[in-house]
Amino acid sequence: xxxxxxxxxxxxxxxxxxxxxxxxxxxxxxxxxxxxxxxxxxxxxxxxxxxxxxxxxxxxxxxxxxxxxxxxxxxxxxxxxxxxxxxxxxxxxxxxxxxxxxxxxxxxxxxxxxxxxxxxxxxxxxxxxxxxxxxxxxxxxxxxxxxxxxxxxxxxxxxxxxxxxxxxxxxxxxxxxxxxxxxxxxxxxxxxxxxxxxxxxxxxxxxxxxxxxxxxxxxxxxxxxxxxxxxxxxxxxxxxxxxxxxxxxxxxxxxxxxxxxxxxxxxxxxxxxxxxxxxxxxxxxxxxxxxxxxxxxxxxxxxxxxxxxxxxxxxxxxxxxxxxxxxxxxxxxxxxxxxxxxxxxxxxxxxxxxxxxxxxxxxxxxxxxxxxxxxxxxxxxxxxxxxxxxxxxxxxxxxxxxxxxxxxxxxxxxxxxxxxxxxxxxxxxxxxxxxxxxxxxxxxxxxxxxxxxxxxxxxxxxxxxxxxxxxxxxxxxxxxxxxxxxxxxxxxxxxxxxxxxxxxxxxxxxxx
Amino acid sequence: xxxxxxxxxxxxxxxxxxxxxxxxxxxxxxxxxxxxxxxxxxxxxxxxxxxxxxxxxxxxxxxxxxxxxxxxxxxxxxxxxxxxxxxxxxxxxxxxxxxxxxxxxxxxxxxxxxxxxxxxxxxxxxxxxxxxxxxxxx
Numbered sequence: 001x002x003x004x005x006x007x008x009x010x011x012x013x014x015x016x017x018x019x020x021x022x023x024x025x026x027x028x029x030x031x032x033x034x035x036x037x038x039x040x041x042x043x044x045x046x047x048x049x050x051x052x053x054x055x056x057x058x059x060x061x062x063x064x065x066x067x068x069x070x071x072x073x074x075x076x077x078x079x080x081x082x083x084x085x086x087x088x089x090x091x092x093x094x095x096x097x098x099x100x101x102x103x104x105x106x107x108x109x110x111x112x113x114x115x116x117x118x119x120x121x122x123x124x125x126x127x128x129x130x131x132x133x134x135x136x137x138x139x140x141x142x143x144x145x146x147x148x149x150x151x152x153x154x155x156x157x158x159x160x161x162x163x164x165x166x167x168x169x170x171x172x173x174x175x176x177x178x179x180x181x182x183x184x185x186x187x188x189x190x191x192x193x194x195x196x197x198x199x200x201x202x203x204x205x206x207x208x209x210x211x212x213x214x215x216x217x218x219x220x221x222x223x224x225x226x227x228x229x230x231x232x233x234x235x236x237x238x239x240x241x242x243x244x245x246x247x248x249x250x251x252x253x254x255x256x257x258x259x260x261x262x263x264x265x266x267x268x269x270x271x272x273x274x275x276x277x278x279x280x281x282x283x284x285x286x287x288x289x290x291x292x293x294x295x296x297x298x299x300x301x302x303x304x305x306x307x308x309x310x311x312x313x314x315x316x317x318x319x320x321x322x323x324x325x326x327x328x329x330x331x332x333x334x335x336x337x338x339x340x341x342x343x344x345x346x347x348x349x350x351x352x353x354x355x356x357x358x359x360x361x362x363x364x365x366x367x368x369x370x371x372x373x374x375x376x377x378x379x380x381x382x383x384x385x386x387x388x389x390x391x392x393x394x395x396x397x398x399x400x401x402x403x404x405x406x407x408x409x410x411x412x413x414x415x416x417x418x419x420x421x422x423x424x425x426x427x428x429x430x431x432x433x434x435x436x437x438x439x440x441x442x443x444x445x446x447x448x449x450x451x452x453x454x455x456x457x458x459x460x461x462x463x464x465x466x467x468x469x470x471x472x473x474x475x476x477x478x479x480x481x482x483x484x485x486x487x488x489x490x491x492x493x494x495x496x497x498x499x500x501x502x503x504x505x506x507x508x509x510x511x512x
Numbered sequence: 513x514x515x516x517x518x519x520x521x522x523x524x525x526x527x528x529x530x531x532x533x534x535x536x537x538x539x540x541x542x543x544x545x546x547x548x549x550x551x552x553x554x555x556x557x558x559x560x561x562x563x564x565x566x567x568x569x570x571x572x573x574x575x576x577x578x579x580x581x582x583x584x585x586x587x588x589x590x591x592x593x594x595x596x597x598x599x600x601x602x603x604x605x606x607x608x609x610x611x612x613x614x615x616x617x618x619x620x621x622x623x624x625x626x627x628x629x630x631x632x633x634x635x636x637x638x639x640x641x642x643x644x645x646x647x648x649x650x
Contacts, residue, residue, distance in 0.1 A: 010593075010603040018590040024583030066604040113583075 008051040009063040009075040012085060012123045015040050015047075020116035027109040034100060037112045041093045044119065048089040052082040056491075060505040062129070070196060070509045076129035078502055079492040080339075084266055087343060088122045088259040091350050094467035095258075098354050099251035101463040102361075104152040111151050117144040118255070125263055129506055131188065131275070132195045134267065135181050138231070142174045145260060149248040157360055158247050166243040173240050177230040184223035187216060188275075198506035201275050201499065208279060217276075221283055224271050225290075232264025234324055235293035238317045242301070245316065246309035246366070250357025253309060257316045258350035262342055265323050269335070272327075273496045288328035292422050294321030299429035303436070307366045308356050311437055312349065315392060318430060319345045325423060326407050333410035336493035340406055340485055344399035344478055348391035351471035355384045358464055359441060368440040375442040380465065382442040387472045389434035391479070394427055399478035406486070514564060522557075522564045529557040540628045547628035551635025558636075559643050567647050578641035585633025592627040 019040040026033045055061055055077050063075040077085075096115060103111050121141030128134050149170065150163045189195055191214060192203040207213040226237070233241035241261070245253050272283060298318025305311035323345070326338025358381050363371045375382040391400035404427060411420040478485055495501065533553035540546030562570055596605040609621040 004597075007597060007603065014590060014593055014603060018587070018594065021583055021586030021590055024579060025587065027579070064602055066606065067602045 008047055009077050009127050011047050013120050016116040016120035020113040023112040033112050041096050045089045045093050048085045051077055052086050055082040062505050074129040075127045079495050081126045085123055085126050087346055091258045092119050095251040095254050097463055098467045101461045104154050107151040114144045114147040129197055130195050131185050131197050135185055146171050148252045151249050153249045163247045166247040169240050170244045177227050180223050181227040184220050187220050197275055198503045221276055228264040228267040232261045232320050233317055234290050235297050241317055242310055242313040245313035250353050254350040254353040258346040261320055268327055274499045284328050284330050291321045291324035291328050295426045299426040302433045306369050308368050312352050329414050331414050332493050336489040337407040337410045339489040339492055341403040344403040347471055347474050348388045348400055352388035354468050355381055371441045372444045384468045384472050387475055389438050391475045393431035393434045397479045399475050402482045518564050522561050526557055537632050541622050541624040547631030548635055551632040555636050555639035578637045581633050582637025585630045589627050589630030
């Protein structure tokens with residue numbers, strides 16, 4: 001009997017699916033449902049950490065589902081997949097804890113199955129080594145996240161009609177994106193005759209070397225930019241995000257902004273540096289230009305917002321631009337920098353969204369102009385929001401400072417002076433909008449006394465405080481002691497740029 | 513939609529279609545057919561009888577919680593995947609057993625068929641719970 005640690009990759013997908021099924025059956029027993037969901041989420045965090053350790057110590061792990069060899073469906077855990085799975089399972093565990101108190105009891109019975117399916121979809125798309133399964137898991141996470149966006153909060157500040165409108169946009173745009181992705185995958189299959197990503201990569205490289213690369217491979221590459229750009233909300237496909245992320249309940253906003261838009265980044269890294277590794281040169285300028293527009297438009301729009309969650313959503317758009325800037329530079333240092341950026345942004349933005357949920361609850365409104373002086377009534381939220389805001393603005397000693405530092409450093413080494421100058425200008429914007437938000441909400445006098453009348457005792461639950469404390473601690477820890485993350489990112493970037501180990505691990509298999 | 517002709521034809525079709533959907537389901541793992549189309553067929557005949565006889569009328573005699581069917585199917589499908597682990601195999605590894613039953617002949621028992629049955633219930637449950645929810649209009 002093979003030991004259990006061989007099965008880690010599939011357990012990360014199968015446990016959430018099984019628990020989703022069981023929680024559907026247990027809809028009339030909310031206590032049992034909650035316990036099962038939390039237990040599964042916690043065990044997934046443990047398994048993902050063990051998987052990362054295993055990948056770090058003994059190289060890339062390949063898992064054949066159904067034992068059909070390289071011709072079947074395989075799951076591959078390299079450093080990129082394993083580390084991003086740790087991130088997503090951690091954020092989803094904290095969001096789940098937070099939502100136990102935050103989501104309305106009536107919504108919670110449907111919330112648990114959908115949440116578990118979302119986690120399964122995320123982990124599936126990070127771990128699969130098969131491009132068609134990437135598409136399938138994209139659909140799983142899209143549909144389950146649509147259901148989660150309309151879940152009701154306890155106070156019901158966001159109207160259901162707004163939620164439905166936002167979900168409609170999200171659903172339609174992402175289904176269009178999925179259709180484009182299906183076309184791209186089908187064209188790749190028609191070109192290379194395989195869906196295994198390692199196999200596609202080898203075949204495209206061979207075609208490139210032999211000079212028989214068909215022209216439509218470039219069209220496929222552009223289609224993938226559109227698909228992943230839509231998922232990650234980069235310019236000009238960013239406009240759905242500022243509607244969807246604010247209307248979702250706060251823990252789901254944290255999941256969407258923290259992890260879900262990173263799926264696009266992951267797909268970009270996987271497809272362009274692995275599948276299209278020898279034809280990448282052409283796409284780099286496109287990615288850089290789109291990234292710069294994303295940074296600029298996100299930051300400039302965020303400055304003018306009065307709704308706190310909308311501001312955070314625009315900030316997410318701007319920040320994801322920085323990640324794509326690093327991907328566009330394409331050097332070892334730049335990719336490592338964009339990975340560090342991705343991690344720090346995920347943690348800081350989840351912290352900010354969870355905190356904003358508490359703030360909105362406290363104030364009874366999402367409009368920052370009606371808040372003010374809350375530093376006296378909720379000092380905890382003030383400190384937590386300040387930590388997150390400092391990280392997004394890139395001030396030491398927070399994680400955001402380290403990530404901006406390594407990114408700009410890599411850009412200057414690569415002699416991208418103009419690009420770095422533009423990025424730096426909008427980094428100042430981000431400092432301005434984050435502190436403007438903090439000052440409007442916490443400093444000064446109470447502006448709207450009536451809003452405070454609806455103060456609810458629910459903000460004091462430890463289920464709400466604990467995830468925020470943990471995330472705030474992580475933001476600080478990654479800023480003060482960032483060495484482990486930096487070395488992990490360096491090793492991951494080295495693996496991304498030299499995919500030979502991945503290809504060997506996948507393609508040298510015995511077929512049953 | 514509630515003429516005598518449609519009512520009568522629905523009544524005749526109901527058992528035939530259900531039996532055919534089950535035969536499609538059981539053929540599915542290595543012949544044309546499968547849990548998905550079998551489930552769609554089952555769901556469509558139930559949906560037809562909802563339309564012809566009216567939702568309230570059918571619910572008086574036959575009113576299962578379709579959401580539970582969905583959950584049961586997903587549990588069954590997931591458990592089929594997990595069942596390979598205790599035998600030291602990878603997830604979803606299927607097993608084949610050929611049984612020789614007197615008078616009936618050889619029957620091929622495939623564990624993938626259990627997964628297909630799970631899919632069957634998932635499809636029926638999801639389609640009909642949506643259909644019922646939209647039809648109830650509350």
